[in-house]
Each structure stands twice: as structure tokens, then as C-alpha cells.
Amino acid sequence: MTIKQLSVFLENREGRLEEVLNTLKEEKINIISLSLADTSDYGMLRILVEEPERGKDALKAKGFSATLSDIVAVTLPHKIGALQETLHVLYEAGINIEYMYALCTTTDEAAIAIKPSDLDKAVKALEAAGAHFFDGLFK
Amino acid sequence: MIWNETKECMSRDEMTALQSKRLVKAVNRVYHNVEYYRKKMQEVGVEPGDIRGIEDIDKLPYTTKDDLRDTYPFGLFAAPQSEIVRIHASSGTTGKATVVGYTRKDIDVWSECVARALTMAGIGRGDTIQVAYGYGLFTGGLGAHYGAEHLGATVVPMSTGNTKKLTTMMKDFGVTAIACTPSYLLHIAETLEADGDIPNIKLKAAICGAEPWTEQMRLQIEEKLHISAHDIYGLSEIMGPGVACDCQYHKGLHVYEDHFLPEIIDPKTLKPIAAGETGELVFTTLTKEGIPLIRYRTKDLTSISYDKCDCGRTLARISRFKGRSDDMLIIRGVNVFPSQVEAALLEMGETTPHYMMIVDRVNNLDTLEVQVEVEERFFSDEIKQLESLTKKIAHTIQQAIGLAVKVKLVEPKTIERSMGKAVHVIDKRKLV
Numbered sequence: 284m285t286i287k288q289l290s291v292f293l294e295n296r297e298g299r300l301e302e303v304l305n306t307l308k309e310e311k312i313n314i315i316s317l318s319l320a321d322t323s324d325y326g327m328l329r330i331l332v333e334e335p336e337r338g339k340d341a342l343k344a345k346g347f348s349a350t351l352s353d354i355v356a357v358t359l360p361h362k363i364g365a366l367q368e369t370l371h372v373l374y375e376a377g378i379n380i381e382y383m384y385a386l387c388t389t390t391d392e393a394a395i396a397i398k399p400s401d402l403d404k405a406v407k408a409l410e411a412a413g414a415h416f417f418d419g420l421f422k
Numbered sequence: 423m424i425w426n427e428t429k430e431c432m433s434r435d436e437m438t439a440l441q442s443k444r445l446v447k448a449v450n451r452v453y454h455n456v457e458y459y460r461k462k463m464q465e466v467g468v469e470p471g472d473i474r475g476i477e478d479i480d481k482l483p484y485t486t487k488d489d490l491r492d493t494y495p496f497g498l499f500a501a502p503q504s505e506i507v508r509i510h511a512s513s514g515t516t517g518k519a520t521v522v523g524y525t526r527k528d529i530d531v532w533s534e535c536v537a538r539a540l541t542m543a544g545i546g547r548g549d550t551i552q553v554a555y556g557y558g559l560f561t562g563g564l565g566a567h568y569g570a571e572h573l574g575a576t577v578v579p580m581s582t583g584n585t586k587k588l589t590t591m592m593k594d595f596g597v598t599a600i601a602c603t604p605s606y607l608l609h610i611a612e613t614l615e616a617d618g619d620i621p622n623i624k625l626k627a628a629i630c631g632a633e634p635w636t637e638q639m640r641l642q643i644e645e646k647l648h649i650s651a652h653d654i655y656g657l658s659e660i661m662g663p664g665v666a667c668d669c670q671y672h673k674g675l676h677v678y679e680d681h682f683l684p685e686i687i688d689p690k691t692l693k694p695i696a697a698g699e700t701g702e703l704v705f706t707t708l709t710k711e712g713i714p715l716i717r718y719r720t721k722d723l724t725s726i727s728y729d730k731c732d733c734g735r736t737l738a739r740i741s742r743f744k745g746r747s748d749d750m751l752i753i754r755g756v757n758v759f760p761s762q763v764e765a766a767l768l769e770m771g772e773t774t775p776h777y778m779m780i781v782d783r784v785n786n787l788d789t790l791e792v793q794v795e796v797e798e799r800f801f802s803d804e805i806k807q808l809e810s811l812t813k814k815i816a817h818t819i820q821q822a823i824g825l826a827v828k829v830k831l832v833e834p835k836t837i838e839r840s841m842g843k844a845v846h847v848i849d850k851r852k853l854v
Contacts, residue, residue, distance in 0.1 A: 288803070290803030292796070292801060292808075292831075292833060293833070294832055294833050294836065299833075320805055322805060322808075322809070324830045324831065325808075325830075325831055325832075327803060327805055327808075329803060346833070346834065346835050346836075347833065348796065348798065348801055348833055348834050350798070350801055350803060352803045381804050381806065382804065382805075398803070398804070
């Protein structure tokens with residue numbers, strides 16, 4: 284019910300992001316979605332790739348600080364209020380959202396990736412509410 | 423003007439005789455009152471009787487900061503606590519402070535030395551002086567304060583921190599002299615300049631110290647403020663500010679040799695070297711009662727001249743400092759060793775031991791950035807976690823060195839690994 288996200292610590296230096304992307308390209312690892320959080324000194328690149336483990340190893344071999352984190356992704360129908368309803372489930376369960384970003388899908392549905400404060404609790408609450416977990420495109 | 427002509431203009435023979443007499447007394451004092459020194463002397467087979475004058479100085483063992491640390495806090499004191507009237511302390515290399523104690527007579531001697539320095543800068547009883555060194559355990563504030571009072575000047579104990587208040591009082595009180603770090607004085611000058619207040623002040627002289635500065639910076643201060651700026655040298659182990667100061671000719675700093683016997687040694691061979699050659703400055707306190715130190719290695723590199731100065735003083739002069747024989751940095755007047763930062767990081771365990779200290783001077787104030795590599799296992803994909811880690815590292819370093827730092831997390835293995843001695847400091851301040 285959870286998926287592996289590849290997180291990469293990036294210093295704010297020219298070319299660092301490009302080097303990450305180049306490494307993945309050379310390893311022929313497809314990127315499904317990404318989000319980039321920035322601070323004044325560094326950035327945090329969060330990516331969903333088809334082969335997370337291999338992606339992590341490839342990046343670490345190039346000296347990047349890369350880790351895998353478990354997150355949860357759910358699909359959402361294209362209708363008003365769909366996101367709110369999903370988040371309401373987490374809110375009711377007393378779960379905080381550390382970060383969240385939209386996912387790229389090839390279907391008619393939208394999807395979001397969520398890092399909840401309590402992953403197990405979040406999965407259970409979403410399951411109980413009948414949410415559809417997203418696991419498309421992973422090899 | 424010369425504050426104490428008898429002492430400051432003595433012939434070399436008279437000075438040598440006075441120093442010799444005082445050295446014998448000082449050696450006896452430490453031998454009989456300080457167990458640590460007695461053992462140190464016994465180890466090299468020297469007894470007080472072997473020291474008949476300053477020509478015998480090289481028979482005596484050296485003292486280093488490590489000795490002060492090993493005997494923390496009061497192990498090198500040569501006077502009972504009932505005679506100690508003041509304690510000062512500076513940060514040490516392992517978090518332990520270097521502690522010094524003063525008897526009433528020590529405070530008198532110190533005040534006399536600072537009064538001599540102020541007189542060299544053309545400051546007298548008619549002057550109003552702002553002491554803008556930090557007051558407290560640091561010797562700068564109280565040292566300059568007591569000396570200025572001894573001189574008979576009007577003292578405004580500003581301490582540091584509020585530049586606006588300082589410049590306002592400088593104008594309103596008709597302040598004529600200031601004692602502070604040179605970088606702070608430049609900052610004050612720029613504040614005055616920005617407010618268009620340079621024509622509204624009566625400042626004529628400054629004595630600056632507690633950090634290294636260049637002749638160019640001294641001239642820049644003189645030009646900006648239309649004053650005479652003087653370099654005052656000192657270190658808490660020996661006394662505090664007022665061990666040496668330059669006169670109106672600015673051809674080196676006159677050492678108050680009747681109280682502090684200077685030597686220049688080769689920091690590698692530890693052998694004395696000839697006058698005029700650059701080496702490490704070593705001091706023996708000749709009159710100190712609280713914590714007399716024998717051949718204390720300052721680690722400051724300089725050369726010495728015994729030529730008579732145009733000002734009339736015969737006191738030996740040390741040249742502007744040429745660096746240090748260790749890796750100590752002076753940042754905003756605070757002594758910092760890279761090893762302190764390293765120890766703090768290792769103790770935390772959340773970073774690799776690889777770090778880089780970037781020292782810079784922004785708007786004439788020193789800044790310290792510490793770049794650290796984050797250990798893989800403490801790495802988080804949450805910015806919140808990384809920020810709290812950054813704060814924790816900054817706090818730990820600050821506790822260790824007593825100075826606010828900016829911590830920057832960097833990618834693993836990006837801090838340069840050097841072969842042999844690692845480079846941990848990039849000092850961007852343009853000095854020397």
C-alpha cells in the first residue's frame with residue numbers, strides 16, 4: 284500500500300540537479316514524478332522512479348546522498364472536493380502531513396503522494412475510507 | 423607624553439638589571455608556591471638558585487596553554503584565594519576555560535600598563551573614553567576600564583552591542599577616545615559616515631586590539647575618523663590588553679618589559695633566535711602575583727627590536743604580528759581552535775568529522791560559517807528534520823566556542839580531503 288520514494292539531498296550549486304537526472308538517464312531509470320523543496324542552502328529532491336532501489340544505488344555510487352522513504356500515494360477522481368475528502372480522512376485520524384505533491388499519471392485519474400506523520404495509521408485510515416492506492420508504473 | 427618616564431626610558435643596562443632582579447623573585451615565587459612549576463623545574467633539573475639573571479632564562483622550562491588546561495582551574499595560582507581579587511577566563515581548546523587570577527597589586531600593574539598605552543595614544547586626564555570591548559570574563563572591557571580610570575580619564579563603559587547608542591553618546595558626550603576591536607571601530611566609522619556624523623564627533627584617538635589587523639586597516643580607520651589609531655596587544659594569560667602598544671611613530675609595539683620579559687624563539691627547535699628575526703613570542707611575567715607564568719609560549723609570530731624609538735622610549739618593540747605558530751583563529755575577539763569545532767561535532771555524532779570553517783568579514787564584522795557533511799544515517803527527506811539538525815549542530819558548536827555560527831549542511835564527500843594535514847579553515851578576511 285506504500286511506495287518507495289527516492290530522496291536526494293542537493294546543495295544549491297549549479298548543475299547538481301542535472302547531474303542527478305543524468306545519472307538516472309544513464310542507468311535508464313524512468314522518472315514518474317518529482318517534487319523539489321528548497322531552502323536557502325540546499326534543496327531536497329523527491330522522486331518517484333520505476334526502479335527505486337536501483338536508482339538509489341546508482342546515485343549513491345555517484346556520491347549523492349540518496350535514501351528511500353516510504354510514502355503513500357492515492358488516486359483521485361477529477362471531481363471537485365476529491366482532494367479535500369481524502370485529506371479529511373487523515374485529519375479525522377489525527378495525522379499530520381509532512382509534505383505532499385501531485386503525481387503524474389497516464390490514466391484519467393489524478394494522484395497525490397503524501398508523507399504522513401504516521402504511515403501505518405494513514406494507510407489504515409485511507410483503506411477504511413476506501414481510497415484507491417496508486418502503484419502504477421512501478422516495475 | 424610618556425606616562426612613566428623612569429621605566430619607559432631606562433637604559434638597556436638598567437632594564438636588564440631590573441628584569442634580572444625581578445626574574446629571580448618570580449622564579450622563587452613559582453618554585454615555592456606552585457607545585458606544578460616546582461615539579462616542572464625539578465624535571466629539567468633547575469633550582470631557583472640557578473637563575474641569577476635574565477641570561478639564565480633558557481634554563482627554565484616553557485609554559486603552554488596545555489599547562490593551564492592541565493591545572494584547571496587554579497593550579498598555577500601563586501597566591502592564596504584570599505589575595506585574589508579578580509578572575510578572568512577565556513575559552514579553551516576543549517571547552518575548558520583558561521582561568522587567570524589577579525591580586526590587588528596585579529590589577530594596579532595592569533592599570534599602570536594600560537595607562538602607559540593610553541598615554542602613547544595621546545590620551546590623558548582631560549579625555550572622555552568609551553570602552554567598547556565586551557565587559558565580563560573577557561579581559562578587554564575591565565582591563566581598558568581600570569587603565570583609563572587610573573589615567574584619570576572619564577570612562578564611559580559602553581561594552582559592545584549597541585552601535586547606535588554608542589555613536590549617539592560619542593556625539594552628545596564629546597567623546598575623545600575609544601577602546602575597542604579594530605573591526606568594530608571600522609563598523610562604528612561606517613555607521614557615523616552613513617549618518618553624516620563624522621563632522622559632529624570630537625574623537626581624536628583609539629586603542630584597538632584583541633584581534634589581528636593590518637597597517638592598511640589602521641590607516642583606513644585614521645583616515646575615515648581623522649584620529650590617531652593605536653595597536654594594543656595583550657593576552658589574558660599574561661595580563662590582558664596592555665602588554666604592548668605602539669606609540670605615535672607606529673614602528674612596532676613597545677613591550678612593557680619591566681613587567682613582561684619578551685623572548686623570540688624558533689617554534690620548531692624552541693631555541694632563542696636573534697633580534698630582528700621572526701619567531702614565536704614568549705613572555706615571562708616579572709611582577710605578577712596571582713598567576714605568574716614562566717616562558718609562556720604565545721604562539722604569536724613576530725620579531726623584536728631593541729633600538730631606541732624616536733618617541734624617546736627605550737622599551738623593546740615587537741613588530742606587527744605575522745601570524746601564529748598554531749591554528750588558532752581570532753574571530754570577533756574570541757579565540758577559536760578548529761579542534762574545538764571538531765570535538766563538538768564528534769561528540770554529537772550526527773555528522774561526519776569532515777568540516778570546513780569559513781571565516782569572513784561582512785560589514786567589518788567577522789562571520790563564521792561551518793560546513794558539515796551529514797551522516798547518511800541521520801539524513802532525512804524532511805526539511806523540518808534537517809533544519810532541526812542544523813540548529814542542533816549550531817547550538818553545540820556555539821556552546822563549545824562561545825561564538826554564534828551559521829551551519830551549512832553539505833553533501834557527503836564534498837568537503838575536500840587533503841593528504842596529510844587536513845585543511846579545516848578558509849579565512850577570507852584580508853589580513854596581512
